[in-house]
Amino acid sequence: xxxxxxxxxxxxxxxxxxxxxxxxxxxxxxxxxxxxxxxxxxxxxxxxxxxxxxxxxxxxxxxxxxxxxxxxxxxxxxxxxxxxxxxxxxxxxxxxxxxxxxxxxxxxxxxxxxxxxxxxxxxxxxxxxxxxxxxxxxxxxxxxxxxxxxxxxxxxxxxxxxxxxxxxxxxxxxxxxxxxxxxxxxxxxxxxxxxxxxxxxxxxxxxxxxxxxxxxxxxxxxxxxxxxxxxxxxxxxxxxxxxxxxxxxxxxxxxxxxxxxxxxxxxxxxxxxxxxxxxxxxxxxxxxxxxxxxxxxxxxxxxxxxxxxxxxxxxxxxxxxxxxxxxxx
Amino acid sequence: xxxxxxxxxxxxxxxxxxxxxxxxxxxxxxxxxxxxxxxxxxxxxxxxxxxxxxxxxxxxxxxxxxxxxxxxxxxxxxxxxxxxxxxxxxxxxxxxxxxxxxxxxxxxxxxxxxxxxxxxxxxxxxxxxxxxxxxxxxxxxxxxxxxxxxxxxxxxxxxxxxxxxxxxxxxxxxxxxxxxxxxxxxxxxxxxxxxxxxxxxxxxxxxxxxxxxxxxxxxxxxxxxxxxxxxxxxxxxxxxxxxxxxxxxxxxxxxxxxxxxxxxxxxxxxxxxxxxxxxxxxxxxxxxxxxxxxxxxxxxxxxxxxxxxxxxxxxxxxxxxxxxxxxxxxxxxxx
Amino acid sequence: xxxxxxxxxxxxxxxxxxxxxxxxxxxxxxxxxxxxxxxxxxxxxxxxxxxxxxxxxxxxxxxxxxxxxxxxxxxxxxxxxxxxxxxxxxxxxxxxxxxxxxxxxxxxxxxxxxxxxxxxxxxxxxxxxxxxxxxxxxxxxxxxxxxxxxxxxxxxxxxxxxxxxxxxxxxxxxxxxxxxxxxxxxxxxxxxxxxxxxxxxxxxxxxxxxxxxxxxxxxxxxxxxxxxxxxxxxxxxxxxxxxxxxxxxxxxxxxxxxxxxxxxxxxxxxxxxxxxxxxxxxxx
Numbered sequence: 031x032x033x034x035x036x037x038x039x040x041x042x043x044x045x046x047x048x049x050x051x052x053x054x055x056x057x058x059x060x061x062x063x064x065x066x067x068x069x070x071x072x073x074x075x076x077x078x079x080x081x082x083x084x085x086x087x088x089x090x091x092x093x094x095x096x097x098x099x100x101x102x103x104x105x106x107x108x109x110x111x112x113x114x115x116x117x118x119x120x121x122x123x124x125x126x127x128x129x130x131x132x133x134x135x136x137x138x139x140x141x142x143x144x145x146x147x148x149x150x151x152x153x154x155x156x157x158x159x160x161x162x163x164x165x166x167x168x169x170x171x172x173x174x175x176x177x178x179x180x181x182x183x184x185x186x187x188x189x190x191x192x193x194x195x196x197x198x199x200x201x202x203x204x205x206x207x208x209x210x211x212x213x214x215x216x217x218x219x220x221x222x223x224x225x226x227x228x229x230x231x232x233x234x235x236x237x238x239x240x241x242x243x244x245x246x247x248x249x250x251x252x253x254x255x256x257x258x259x260x261x262x263x264x265x266x267x268x269x270x271x272x273x274x275x276x277x278x279x280x281x282x283x284x285x286x287x288x289x290x291x292x293x294x295x296x297x298x299x300x301x302x303x304x305x306x307x308x309x310x311x312x313x314x315x316x317x318x319x320x321x322x323x324x325x326x327x328x329x330x331x332x333x334x335x336x337x338x339x340x341x342x343x344x345x346x347x348x349x350x351x352x353x354x355x356x357x358x359x
Numbered sequence: 360x361x362x363x364x365x366x367x368x369x370x371x372x373x374x375x376x377x378x379x380x381x382x383x384x385x386x387x388x389x390x391x392x393x394x395x396x397x398x399x400x401x402x403x404x405x406x407x408x409x410x411x412x413x414x415x416x417x418x419x420x421x422x423x424x425x426x427x428x429x430x431x432x433x434x435x436x437x438x439x440x441x442x443x444x445x446x447x448x449x450x451x452x453x454x455x456x457x458x459x460x461x462x463x464x465x466x467x468x469x470x471x472x473x474x475x476x477x478x479x480x481x482x483x484x485x486x487x488x489x490x491x492x493x494x495x496x497x498x499x500x501x502x503x504x505x506x507x508x509x510x511x512x513x514x515x516x517x518x519x520x521x522x523x524x525x526x527x528x529x530x531x532x533x534x535x536x537x538x539x540x541x542x543x544x545x546x547x548x549x550x551x552x553x554x555x556x557x558x559x560x561x562x563x564x565x566x567x568x569x570x571x572x573x574x575x576x577x578x579x580x581x582x583x584x585x586x587x588x589x590x591x592x593x594x595x596x597x598x599x600x601x602x603x604x605x606x607x608x609x610x611x612x613x614x615x616x617x618x619x620x621x622x623x624x625x626x627x628x629x630x631x632x633x634x635x636x637x638x639x640x641x642x643x644x645x646x647x648x649x650x651x652x653x654x655x656x657x658x659x660x661x662x663x664x665x666x667x668x669x670x671x672x673x674x675x676x677x678x679x680x681x682x683x684x685x686x687x688x689x690x691x692x693x694x
Numbered sequence: 695x696x697x698x699x700x701x702x703x704x705x706x707x708x709x710x711x712x713x714x715x716x717x718x719x720x721x722x723x724x725x726x727x728x729x730x731x732x733x734x735x736x737x738x739x740x741x742x743x744x745x746x747x748x749x750x751x752x753x754x755x756x757x758x759x760x761x762x763x764x765x766x767x768x769x770x771x772x773x774x775x776x777x778x779x780x781x782x783x784x785x786x787x788x789x790x791x792x793x794x795x796x797x798x799x800x801x802x803x804x805x806x807x808x809x810x811x812x813x814x815x816x817x818x819x820x821x822x823x824x825x826x827x828x829x830x831x832x833x834x835x836x837x838x839x840x841x842x843x844x845x846x847x848x849x850x851x852x853x854x855x856x857x858x859x860x861x862x863x864x865x866x867x868x869x870x871x872x873x874x875x876x877x878x879x880x881x882x883x884x885x886x887x888x889x890x891x892x893x894x895x896x897x898x899x900x901x902x903x904x905x906x907x908x909x910x911x912x913x914x915x916x917x918x919x920x921x922x923x924x925x926x927x928x929x930x931x932x933x934x935x936x937x938x939x940x941x942x943x944x945x946x947x948x949x950x951x952x953x954x955x956x957x958x959x960x961x962x963x964x965x966x967x968x969x970x971x972x973x974x975x976x977x978x
Contacts, residue, residue: 090598092597127600128599133598133599135595135598137591140590140591140592142595144592144614145613145688145690154596154609155599158600158601158605189693191690
């Protein structure tokens with residue numbers, strides 16, 4: 031049985047903004063409980079603006095004003111002990127980065143230093159975490175790494191602007207895997223890329239996961255990529271996880287009304303009926319509806335929905351839903 | 360080679376065109392404005408009490424016409440003007456007749472060059488380093504305090520600031536000499552007493568220029584760094600746990616330098632004017648001091664000479680900076 | 695107005711706004727001056743500040759305080775003329791260059807860049823020397839305006855370039871709006887806040903230049919401005935004679951004016967720039 035490598039308890043992370051005297055609180059991550067296993071690909075899916083990126087930042091321990099940790103905990107399972115991320119000092123946190131957990135940010139086209147060659151950037155990441163390596167040794171490590179992943183070695187001598195967007199994305203993913211971290215967090219790695227390049231990126235992620243046997247936490251609104259990569263999927267809505275199950279279950283038997291809309295809106299071969307998308311607009315995270323945040327758009331809303339927030343019902347091992355309807359089942 | 364064509368040649372052409380435009384303007388301004396330098400000069404001569412009879416007057420007018428390059432048609436004058444320019448011949452100075460203008464300028468130039476080079480270097484590097492750190496640590500109190508100081512210093516014009524400094528440090532507390540480049544009667548020599556004398560005299564003008572230039576650099580660098588700090592690649596390096604010293608030097612400052620180099624090129628004209636004005640306040644024997652004398656005595660040849668030289672020199676300096684820029688920004692190299 | 699209230703949250707705007715109001719009141723007081731500023735010897739010379747003569751008297755026999763009111767008024771007048779006329783030039787050139795593009799743009803920007811690069815000070819000195827007799831307040835303002843538009847022409851040009859790409863431009867063109875109307879009616883509102891903040895900067899530059907020219911004796915000495923006041927004081931050896939009240943009045947007023955104008959323009963442009971606005975918001 032695989033072990034839990036990262037878990038959260040009632041995680042709450044809000045943006046607190048001061049707009050010329052009035053305070054605005056954006057509840058981006060609102061009481062999230064997760065248990066992510068070793069050696070799995072965990073996908074997080076949802077619309078834009080539902081809090082996915084903020085959740086990733088919280089998981090990574092990258093909480094900076096105006097984002098504030100309002101409550102809850104994030105735990106990393108290190109060999110021998112479980113660490114509370116919020117208790118870590120800045121230097122400890124810095125050391126964990128890249129060695130235990132690494133990050134592939136959204137829009138990886140512009141994350142590389144434009145005035146230095148790639149090998150220098152790679153060298154910076156290596157030397158900031160591994161001591162005692164000379165520049166040649168670091169370069170050797172980087173080159174070997176590229177070769178392992180099937181990327182051309184000459185890339186390291188290039189400047190970022192000399193590479194295409196897709197290549198830069200792959201370079202960033204390779205960089206994330208450089209120090210063989212136990213967890214890699216990837217935020218929308220395939221967005222803004224054309225389909226052919228997307229395939230290369232997905233393949234790269236698969237190769238890395240199978241080689242390192244580590245965990246990948248993948249955020250994307252593209253359900254096709256989720257289907258391709260994820261073992262389990264968590265559906266996120268308005269700062270909360272509303273359903274979580276294996277990929278097969280999510281696609282085959284979605285329970286939460288929102289998940290059902292998501293899956294139903296995907297095109298299928300041979301099926302020529304019109305696809306319906308979710309009616310209405312996603313709620314503003316600064317002004318959430320009462321009770322279940324989906325109730326204004328839900329086709330099956332019942333009386334209790336606007337009153338109280340539903341808690342998780344476990345439908346099976348590995349399948350839980352936060353919906354009053356599921357409770358009735 | 361493509362780089363040469365795409366980058367070097369257009370700039371070279373622009374440089375030549377700007378010099379051409381500037382020098383032509385300098386040529387035409389006195390000739391199209393309602394006042395006649397010759398009339399002015401004769402009035403100045405007469406104001407000194409000399410009475411002139413018509414015969415002598417004609418001779419003087421003819422001589423002055425020759426001296427001011429006003430002989431012949433406009434086209435002939437223009438041609439002659441450029442010809443003399445290539446020989447660095449700006450005619451004869453009225454203020455120190457009969458010394459040629461080029462000799463006066465040559466004597467004054469090293470003083471200005473020394474002052475300008477040193478203060479530009481100091482204000483640019485110090486302003487950038489302090490501004491860079493202040494921009495990176497923009498939330499700290501010392502950063503905000505320095506910013507407020509810069510906000511008060513920066514808008515002051517060169518004259519006022521230099522003058523205030525002169526009053527405070529040379530009159531109120533007599534720490535520094537009041538005027539000049541060297542003490543009266545000192546002999547030019549490469550020995551320590553002479554050098555010390557020069558340094559003492561140039562301290563206040565240098566201080567004035569460095570503080571004003573430094574304040575401006577501080578503020579622009581702070582803003583640039585605050586913007587660069589928010590850039591994706593800096594955030595990414597922080598996410599990656601790259602050590603802070605590396606982030607500050609290689610990610611933030613290296614990138615923030617680029618617009619500052621361009622900024623330096625753009626502000627050279629202003630820095631130069633500022634240096635001249637400061638020299639006037641301290642009666643420093645550079646081009647500024649020369650300019651003041653030229654204005655007071657109505658020496659048009661001298662003013663034209665200084666102006667023409669300044670245009671050529673500043674445009675050349677900007678061209679040099681422009682050509683050095685690709686060394687720092689690899690994105691330009693591969694256009 | 696909500697805008698004013700938001701601006702006042704910035705201490706720099708608040709301080710500079712009040713300072714400028716005070717200076718404007720000072721300038722307006724000149725209408726009540728009991729003495730004619732162009733005459734000499736209306737009061738005893740070289741008296742220290744006292745109850746009768748608030749800031750003392752100068753070596754010309756003028757009351758320093760009342761001279762100062764005229765000085766502030768005239769310096770402000772020069773800078774307003776210089777600022778507004780150069781704004782008009784900058785807007786015209788910037789908009790034409792940005793809108794027409796290509797050849798017109800290249801030529802106009804070349805002229806503009808040349809003005810930035812060439813040491814303007816010397817050219818202005820040359821012209822001031824030649825125009826010495828004909829110089830008065832308005833002419834000086836115009837002379838300064840003639841050279842002060844280059845930087846802002848570029849700024850306005852960038853604005854027009856970005857506006858040109860926006861949808862509403864296409865819509866306007868397709869519905870037959872003429873170029874002039876398009877530019878004046880549609881683009882100008884975008885440019886107005888920008889123009890306002892650069893106007894203030896330009897005014898400060900104009901006053902600085904006016905003072906420097908006055909010290910060099912290139913301005914008509916009979917009109918009291920901050921620059922000529924200072925020049926008279928220096929000429930009459932105020933430093934050596936210790937007439938600090940005559941010397942420091944124009945300097946202090948000028949410093950207040952420059953710092954206030956600068957703080958005003960910085961706070962306004964930070965308010966307008968969406969990036970710096972977000973930086974003010976958010977960090978707790």
